[in-house]
Amino acid sequence: MKQFDIFLGKESGAGGAGGGAALRPLVEVQGLRVNARKDDGSQVEIVKNVNFTVARGEVLALIGESGSGKTTIALSLLGYARAGCHIAGGQVRIGERQIDQMDEKALLAMRGHHVAYIAQSAAAAFNPARTLMDQVIESALQHGVMDKASAMRKAVELFRALALPNPEKIGERYPHQVSGGQLQRVMAAMALVTGPELVILDEPTTALDVTTQIEVLRAFKNVVKELGTTAVYVSHDLAVVAQMADRIIVLRDGAVRETGSTSQVLHAPADSYTQCLLAAASPAARVVQLREILPETMPAEARAPLLRISGLVAGYGAPDRLGLPGVRILDDINLTIQRGSTVGIIGESGSGKTTLARAVAGMIAPARGSIQLDGETLSPTLEGRTREQFRRVQIVFQNADTALNPSHSIGRILNRPLSFYHGLKGDAMRRRTAELLDLVQLPASVIDRLPAELSGGQKQRVNLARALAAKPDLILCDEVTSALDTVVAAAILELLAELRRELQVSYMFISHDISTVRAICDDIVVLYAGRMVANRPREAMMAPPYHPYSHLLLSSVPAMQQGWLEQVAGAGQHKLPPIGAIDPSPDICAFLPRCAQRIDGVCNVVPPRRRNMEHGGEILCHRSDADLQQSQTPLVPVEGVTI
Amino acid sequence: MKALHDSTGSPAGTPASPASAPARRVRRHSTMAWIGMVIVGFWILMAILGPSISPYDATAIVDTDVFSGMSHKFLLGSDYLGRDMLSRILFGTRATIGLALAATVLASATGTAIALFAAFSGGWRDAVISRALDALISIPSKMFALMMVATFGSSMLLLVLTAAITYMPGAYRIARSLAVNVQAMEYVQAARARGEGVWYIMTVEMLPNMIRPVLADFGLRFVYVVLLLSGLSFLSLGVQPPDADWGSLVRENISGLGEGALAVIMPALAIASLTIGVNLLIDNLRSKRAAKE
Numbered sequence: 001m002k003q004f005d006i007f008l009g010k011e012s013g014a015g016g017a018g019g020g021a022a023l024r025p026l027v028e029v030q031g032l033r034v035n036a037r038k039d040d041g042s043q044v045e046i047v048k049n050v051n052f053t054v055a056r057g058e059v060l061a062l063i064g065e066s067g068s069g070k071t072t073i074a075l076s077l078l079g080y081a082r083a084g085c086h087i088a089g090g091q092v093r094i095g096e097r098q099i100d101q102m103d104e105k106a107l108l109a110m111r112g113h114h115v116a117y118i119a120q121s122a123a124a125a126f127n128p129a130r131t132l133m134d135q136v137i138e139s140a141l142q143h144g145v146m147d148k149a150s151a152m153r154k155a156v157e158l159f160r161a162l163a164l165p166n167p168e169k170i171g172e173r174y175p176h177q178v179s180g181g182q183l184q185r186v187m188a189a190m191a192l193v194t195g196p197e198l199v200i201l202d203e204p205t206t207a208l209d210v211t212t213q214i215e216v217l218r219a220f221k222n223v224v225k226e227l228g229t230t231a232v233y234v235s236h237d238l239a240v241v242a243q244m245a246d247r248i249i250v251l252r253d254g255a256v257r258e259t260g261s262t263s264q265v266l267h268a269p270a271d272s273y274t275q276c277l278l279a280a281a282s283p284a285a286r287v288v289q290l291r292e293i294l295p296e297t298m299p300a301e302a303r304a305p306l307l308r309i310s311g312l313v314a315g316y317g318a319p320d321r322l323g324l325p326g327v328r329i330l331d332d333i334n335l336t337i338q339r340g341s342t343v344g345i346i347g348e349s350g351s352g353k354t355t356l357a358r359a360v361a362g363m364i365a366p367a368r369g370s371i372q373l374d375g376e377t378l379s380p381t382l383e384g385r386t387r388e389q390f391r392r393v394q395i396v397f398q399n400a401d402t403a404l405n406p407s408h409s410i411g412r413i414l415n416r417p418l419s420f421y422h423g424l425k426g427d428a429m430r431r432r433t434a435e436l437l438d439l440v441q442l443p444a445s446v447i448d449r450l451p452a453e454l455s456g457g458q459k460q461r462v463n464l465a466r467a468l469a470a471k472p473d474l475i476l477c478d479e480v481t482s483a484l485d486t487v488v489a490a491a492i493l494e495l496l497a498e499l500r501r502e503l504q505v506s507y508m509f510i511s512h513d514i515s516t517v518r519a520i521c522d523d524i525v526v527l528y529a530g531r532m533v534a535n536r537p538r539e540a541m542m543a544p545p546y547h548p549y550s551h552l553l554l555s556s557v558p559a560m561q562q563g564w565l566e567q568v569a570g571a572g573q574h575k576l577p578p579i580g581a582i583d584p585s586p587d588i589c590a591f592l593p594r595c596a597q598r599i600d601g602v603c604n605v606v607p608p609r610r611r612n613m614e615h616g617g618e619i620l621c622h623r624s625d626a627d628l629q630q631s632q633t634p635l636v637p638v639e640g641v642t643i
Numbered sequence: 644m645k646a647l648h649d650s651t652g653s654p655a656g657t658p659a660s661p662a663s664a665p666a667r668r669v670r671r672h673s674t675m676a677w678i679g680m681v682i683v684g685f686w687i688l689m690a691i692l693g694p695s696i697s698p699y700d701a702t703a704i705v706d707t708d709v710f711s712g713m714s715h716k717f718l719l720g721s722d723y724l725g726r727d728m729l730s731r732i733l734f735g736t737r738a739t740i741g742l743a744l745a746a747t748v749l750a751s752a753t754g755t756a757i758a759l760f761a762a763f764s765g766g767w768r769d770a771v772i773s774r775a776l777d778a779l780i781s782i783p784s785k786m787f788a789l790m791m792v793a794t795f796g797s798s799m800l801l802l803v804l805t806a807a808i809t810y811m812p813g814a815y816r817i818a819r820s821l822a823v824n825v826q827a828m829e830y831v832q833a834a835r836a837r838g839e840g841v842w843y844i845m846t847v848e849m850l851p852n853m854i855r856p857v858l859a860d861f862g863l864r865f866v867y868v869v870l871l872l873s874g875l876s877f878l879s880l881g882v883q884p885p886d887a888d889w890g891s892l893v894r895e896n897i898s899g900l901g902e903g904a905l906a907v908i909m910p911a912l913a914i915a916s917l918t919i920g921v922n923l924l925i926d927n928l929r930s931k932r933a934a935k936e
Contacts, residue, residue, distance in 0.1 A: 361836045382835060390838030403829040407851040417837060466833070 026230050027054035027077065027198060032090035034072050034081060034254075046085065047072050047254040054198070054230055061233045061245035061262075063277075065485035066456075069254035074200045074234045078115055079107040095197050112139040116191035120203040122183040126175040133171030136190045145194050158189040161226055162219040181212035185219050192223065199224075199231045205240060209348040209512065214556045217243055217565060236485065238281050239558035242266055243565040250274045262562055280490040281560060304375065305336035306473055306506050307360070307393075312369035314352075314359050315530075325367050328586065329355045331530045333369070334610075335523075337474065342500065342507040344521030344538075346514060346553070352530040353510045354398075357476040360508065361395045373474070391421040394467035398479035400459035404451035410462055411447035417469040436465040440495060457488035461495070468499065476508045481516055493519055514557050518542065523617075526550050529590035532610075536617025545628035547619040548597045555633075579604045589620070597623055597631055676927035682920025686913075690740040693733035701734035702726070702885060710896075710904035720905030722896050728906050731892055732913055738888035740917070742799065743868040746806035750868070751861045753807070754814030759845045761815075762822035773819065776812040784809040784871060792880045802881060806868045813867075817860045821853040828852075862925035866918045873914050889914050 034047035047069045054060045062070040072085065079099045081087050092099040094115060102110065111117075116139075119125050126135060136158075137151035146154070152171070159167035162185040175183060184204055191199055204220070205213040221244060224231055235241050241248060241262070248265040250258040250273065258271040269275045312333040317326030330352045337343045345353050358364040360371055365380040372378065373392060379385050397403040404413055414433045418424040424432055434444055440461040451459055460480060467475050477496070481489035497520055499505060511517050517524055524541045526534040526549060534547040546554065555568055579600040582588060587607035592598055599622060608620045621628070698718070699705050704725050711721045719728040757776075761769040791805045825831060826849065834848045875881035876890025884891070892910035900907050 363832065363836055382838070385838065387838050390836070395833065395836045397829040397833060399829055403833055405830040405848055405852065420837065420839070470837075 025053035026056045026058075026095055027052075027232075028091070028093045029053070029073075029077070030091045032073065032076060032092065033088040034069070034076060034085055035088040036085045045088070045254065047076070049090075050251075050254075050256055052249055052256070052259065054232060056230055057228045058247065059224060059231045059233055059245045061235060061241040061248045062251060063235055063238060063241055063248055064251035065236060065487065067253070068251040070234045070236075070251050071202055072254075073251070074202055074232055075117075077198065077200060077232065078111050078117060080111075109143065112191075112196075113143040113145065113194045114196055115198045115200065116194065116196040118184075118187050118191045118199065118201045118204050120206055122187045123175070123180065125187055126183065128175050130174070131171060132173055132175065132178070132186050136171065136186060136193055139190065140193045143194060151193065155189055155193055158192055158223070159186070161223045162186075162189055163215070163222070164189075164219075179212070181208055181216050184208065184216050188220060188223065192227065192229070197230060199229050200234070201231060202234045203236070206235070206237070210514070211348065211552055211556045213240070214558070214565070214568070217558075220244065221565060237558070238266070238277060238486075239560045239564075242560055242562050243558060250277070266560060266562070276487055278560070280487040305372075306339045306374060307337040307508070308372040309333055309335050309360070310370055310372075312356075312359060312366050312371065314355055314364055314366040319367075323367070329530050330359065330366070331586075333532050335525055335532070335535055337506050337508060338522075339473070340500070340504045340506055341522045342509055342520055344517035344524045345508060345510045345527060346512065346517050346524060347527035348512060350529075351527040353512075353527055354478055355530075356527070357395060357478045357508065357510055360474075360476055361393060362390075387421065391470045392473045393476065394470050394472040394474070395476040395478065396460075396463050396467050396480050399483055400456055400463050401451075401483075403463050404459055404466075406451055409448055409450055410454070413451075413462065414447075414465055414469055417466060421470050432469070436469055439468060439499065440465045455488075456484055457492065460484060460488075460492055464492075464495070464499075468503070468505075472505060474506045474508065476510070478510045479512070480509075482511065482513065489516070496520060514553060526553065531590050531620060533591060533621070534617065534619045536613065536615075536619070540613065540616040543615065544632055545613070545615075545625050546632060547621055548595045548623070548628070548632075549591045550619075551628075551632050552594070552596075589622075597628065599623070673927070675923050679920045679923030679925075679927065682916055683924055686736060686740060686917050686920070689733055690736045693736045697727075697730035697733045699727040699730045701730045701887075703730075710899040710902055710906055712905060719909050722892075722906040723899060728909055731887065732889065732910055735887045735889050735892050735910065736913075738799075738882050738886055739869065739873070739890075739914075742803055742872055742882070742888070743806070743865055746803045746868045746872070747810070747861060747865040749803065749807035750810040751814045751857065751864060754811045754816075755818040755850075755857055757811075758815045758818035758822050759849060760841075762819050762826045763841060763845055763849070765826075769819075772815075776815050779808070780812040780816075785874065788871065788875055789878075789880065792875070797880055797883055799882070799886075802872060802875070806871055809871065810864050810867060814857075814860060814864060818853065818857055821856055822849060825849045825852050859925050859928060862921050862928075866921050869914065869918060 030051050032047055032050040033045060035043045036046045038044055050069075050073055052060070062073060064070045072082070075081065076087055076092060077094065077099065079087075079092070079102060087100065090100065097110060097114070099107075099110075126132070133152060133155060136155045137148065140146055140151040140154070141148060145151070155171060156167050159170055164170050164182055164185055170178065170182075170186070178186065188204070201220070205216050208216060217240065223229070224244075231244075233241065233244050245262050248258075248260060248262050249256055250265065250271060252273050257273045258265060258269065260270070265274060266278070269278055312330055313324055313328060314330040315325030315328040320326055333356060335343065345356060347353050355364060359366050359380075360378075362378065362380070362382045362385055370377050371380075373389060376389075378389060378393075404410075411433060414436055415429055418429050418432055422432075433447065437444055437446065442458060442461050442465070446454060446458065446462070451462070454462065464475075464480070480496075481492050484492060493516060496507065496509075500507065507520070509517060509521055518538065521538055523535065523537055525532055526541075526547065528549050533549050534541065541550065542554070558564060559568075576594070576596055577598055577600065579592070579598055582592060582604045585607060588605075589595070589598075589603055589608045592603050595603065598604070602622050606622070608622050610618050610620050612618050614625050694701065705727050706716065706721060706725045708721055709723050709725045711717055711725075713720055717727050717729070719732065722728055722731060757772060761772040787809055788805050791801060795801050831844060831848050834844050839848075872881055873888065873890030873893075876888050877894045879891070879894060882888045882891050884895075887895075889910040893907055893914075896904060896906040896910075
């Protein structure tokens, strides 16, 4: 405890000493240039003459798309360049240290002591064979900052400040015994334990689910405020940065596009690229005009559902006594997709979204339930399906990089479904391929190229074109925009909406990102632990009352405005109502352990039933509409987002 | 991992030094590959042309001077019967490389085919095939070869089969581990969801993406087969007279070893140069690929 105070005192002492030197910021980067070596040995400049300063106690955000050089710049503050790169010029000063003049040994002594780094993937940053405490205090012991007992005391202090559960004991656990969000916070403790002058956070919440992200952000924010830490926050997500940063630097292709205070960049962006980023971050506003509700005048036959999934159960493991799989990934899924409409499937990682798409595509055989396409039942496995059925349901995968065969040219990739399903060849095939490329807005010149020669967005367009080549009725989109930069993702979403209007194709749109689902879908299905907790039309979904989990999800999405994090309810803010022992039946509500509206004696004993809601759609919950409405705090209204 | 001071220390020198370092490395790699290619190319040429350009008939006893050294008459000395060693080695090249090549092609092709099938179908089929081939791999190769030769007698066909069976499980292992990775790729999943047949997926979607490591493994396996067959010949269980490969040449001249006769050293050197050449070639193909990735 004493050590901790000393540490705090040291920080403020240093701040006091720097009081006269308010002119002299803690970090000063001038004319930084970083070069990378290409395959042919030539040099390419990936960071071009970047200048910035960070004042003591300030949080500076570096924001940009992939390839903008934001991580490279952050790493150069450690005097480090990734393999194949090297720092070609410029001055980097942190405190009294001139980073660019230091040798490897001095840099080693500085890293993890005076400058600390928090990486994106905590899971990859921890040694699975050692306890968390060992790893958290390792840098303090290695740099001889303090003895073991005081380091451990300080670590516990940090665990407490980071709102980790059971701070005294959590250090005894191993990395796999805590959740991803907790591990990310433990990594923050690891970085802060030596009392560094500067902390670099490199996309620390990008790999986390949105409900976890909010907890981690809140913990980071508190600890940064409490310790007065100076930080550089690297992110691609403007909404997250809005919560954390005092100042923002917008980067593109290794050059600074705009520097300004957070509110200035968010509300009055000067640079055209920043404006573009801001527009792309709220896709709903742009795609909404392209969205069309099915005309009600269609004949009854045509309105028969294109896809009907009923009672679907899928999973793995030894079957239980009812013949259901021991571990259920999907449990009792019922949904219909109308012709020409889009159904969004939303849920966190592990909720069974991808399994659902694969079950519809026939790649995972469900244990129970049926999937009907236009009234005819589809075989649960690939073997029993006809080529016509294959043609009508196409799947587009998340990773455009791995979904295209790297040894086939784009032309060959697009030709295959044309000849396979439609028997096209020669000129007819060439014409159709050109049409397809035109449809997804790619130049005809890409035909002879290999996938590796295209950008991520272009690859995703090819992916889409391959699905369209079959002339399908239903396209299963599995996180198609998740791996893409915001601007590119927004363009793909627009393309999807346009194609739907032109070709009357239906989508099952799977995503973890509620704003993309909101932008494109007519109906939204919320999955939690394989259970369908809500299935409602979009308008109903976005207005109270919500299913408790939908509410948590919606309120966890960061809004692009400062101070949102402080206003919002979100996860971990409320004390959960106490409940008794939970019935071990697998049908008990899966959200129960996290539910703020659970009822003791009901939720933990009786499995919830699906019931219709007044404003449309159905949810899986014991609470009545009125109950839910009363207890749910309204969402923080966000400007620029149309529901 | 390059420290900052490496480059900023001498700003003027920076453009030159990093640019020249990779260039030098690239050239060194290709030199080694070239040496390997020249050696391998030479021996393949000799396998084709050898008997027609050899100075003497390989079986003709030219002189009574046995185990002679280098001379104008015998460029590489003479053997224990006074036959020309150069002609003998050229004659043996065809058996050595031909048999090894046939056996390796057989081993790699069947191994890869079975691996593709096992990885693609997965489940119990994969398990059964893998365990069966693991059992095969556990039999020592020389012992297995001895058993085969002892049971069926030595013939060219049997030697090829024996070497192929011995080295097929290894090829299977490599190819399967590659195929399992490729199989999990989304483009293979996409092909399955499209309703493509097993054959199409295996040959068109999967094989092109695993062929390079399989080819590198082919080279390595070829070296093993050469060594196995030469070893068998050295034990008089391989190629039988009047045919000869390099292993049997070493064997028949072994009595000259005490005198340091060229007749026993030269075929051994031939074996060494071939294996080293192949290794140089595939090593550098490999590291080029690694550098690319």
